[in-house]
Amino acid sequence: MSTSLLYHGFGVRGYRYVRTDYVEGEVWFSMEQPREAMCCPICDSAEVTRRGEEWRTFRTLPLGSKRVTLTLPVARVECAVCGVVRQVSIAFADPRRTYTKSFARYALELSRHMTIRDVADHLGVGWDLIKEIQKADLQRRFKKVPLKKLRQLAIDEISIGKQQRYLTVVLDLKSGAVVFVGEGKGSQALEPFWKRLRRSRAKIQAVAMDMSPAYIKAVSEYLPKAQIVFDHFHVIKLFNEKLSDLRRELFREATDQRQKDVLKGSLWLLLKNPEHLDRQRHEPERLKRALKLNAPLATAYYLKEDLRQLWEQPNWRAARKFLTSWCARATASGIRILQKFADTLRKHARGILNYFKFPISTGPLEGTNNKIRTMQRQAYGFRDPEFFKLKIYAIHETRFELVG
Ligand SMILES: [Zn+2]
Numbered sequence: 001m002s003t004s005l006l007y008h009g010f011g012v013r014g015y016r017y018v019r020t021d022y023v024e025g026e027v028w029f030s031m032e033q034p035r036e037a038m039c040c041p042i043c044d045s046a047e048v049t050r051r052g053e054e055w056r057t058f059r060t061l062p063l064g065s066k067r068v069t070l071t072l073p074v075a076r077v078e079c080a081v082c083g084v085v086r087q088v089s090i091a092f093a094d095p096r097r098t099y100t101k102s103f104a105r106y107a108l109e110l111s112r113h114m115t116i117r118d119v120a121d122h123l124g125v126g127w128d129l130i131k132e133i134q135k136a137d138l139q140r141r142f143k144k145v146p147l148k149k150l151r152q153l154a155i156d157e158i159s160i161g162k163q164q165r166y167l168t169v170v171l172d173l174k175s176g177a178v179v180f181v182g183e184g185k186g187s188q189a190l191e192p193f194w195k196r197l198r199r200s201r202a203k204i205q206a207v208a209m210d211m212s213p214a215y216i217k218a219v220s221e222y223l224p225k226a227q228i229v230f231d232h233f234h235v236i237k238l239f240n241e242k243l244s245d246l247r248r249e250l251f252r253e254a255t256d257q258r259q260k261d262v263l264k265g266s267l268w269l270l271l272k273n274p275e276h277l278d279r280q281r282h283e284p285e286r287l288k289r290a291l292k293l294n295a296p297l298a299t300a301y302y303l304k305e306d307l308r309q310l311w312e313q314p315n316w317r318a319a320r321k322f323l324t325s326w327c328a329r330a331t332a333s334g335i336r337i338l339q340k341f342a343d344t345l346r347k348h349a350r351g352i353l354n355y356f357k358f359p360i361s362t363g364p365l366e367g368t369n370n371k372i373r374t375m376q377r378q379a380y381g382f383r384d385p386e387f388f389k390l391k392i393y394a395i396h397e398t399r400f401e402l403v404g
Helices: 003-010 102-113 116-123 129-141 187-200 214-220 231-251 255-263 267-271 285-293 297-311 316-332 336-347 351-358 363-378 386-393
Strands: 016-023 026-032 047-062 065-080 085-087 152-160 165-172 179-185 204-210 229-230
Touching: 003 016, 003 026, 003 047, 047 102, 065 214, 102 129, 102 351, 116 129, 129 386, 152 363, 165 187, 165 363, 165 386, 179 187, 179 386, 187 214, 204 214, 214 229, 214 386, 229 231, 231 255, 231 267, 231 297, 231 336, 231 351, 255 285, 267 285, 297 316, 297 336, 316 336, 316 351, 336 351, 363 386
Parallel strands: 026 065, 152 204, 204 229
Antiparallel strands: 016 026, 047 065, 065 085, 152 165, 165 179
């Protein structure tokens, strides 16, 4: 071991190697800082007087499977220029840390391929220390996500955990990166985001979202120039909810037991896309029977199948025509639930048809939300909500989610 190896092997520069000890299978390198290298940590002046010292130890890179600790007396100095008495700064470690910068870099490198638990076990440190290293890195990288270049966004909320905790997530549709994670749902969750977005002077063109009044109000207020695009999966999902309501209503009103039985098993089939019906389980036939027995249900079902064609239209003009005709048919059906749904679509027509100007959706957020849920399930250590939120910002960097 030598001063030169300290530098080349461990990135420690400006310190003198003193000796090596082997303590219970660990390697301890003692070193010292030359008097002439000491300066004031505040003003950098070399005119300092030594005022005692403190022995400190730092975990650093392992040698093979052996843990390595650096130990040295860290001097306190009094500065002749600014007058303060302080411990001199350590070049190879961040303030108040018990590990070197190279150790942190190595732990982060391993974290790309291993869980927190794996990295901790491998390096022979506690889970908390690796988490702390990851958290510091995430904070540095994601505390201030640059928003200036954002053009197209997707906003959606996600419920996580058993306590139905909500998070509102904003995605940059161009890069696929999460640019904001808000606590809760609705307009309040997004307040801090609008403030930062305004300060960034980003020119937002379009926002994909569901038809929730809170989002509509917020976007119209804070981004008056942006086009709202209602996500088509959310529109279909909403229609599916109406379809379930209708089936429930018909079931309640049915007097015939056979009709009740057929209706009872039909919900799943009604909500399934027809191309996914299982022939081996006779699902197409069972669906047909349910529809045959019930005219209103059949009307609603075929209207749903039709509605999906809206987003297949070649252009805005054709889509507008299609939407108008669909709404007219729904209204003419005489079925109250469908009539109300047609009203909803008419009211939101502009945002629905905007899809043909900006073909965006909240679809990419769906993938992110799935990753968040997986992370939540695996992460017994995510009792630290800030760490969890920071991990979400980094989620698009990971192909496989490694936590725990
Ligand atoms: Zn000073």
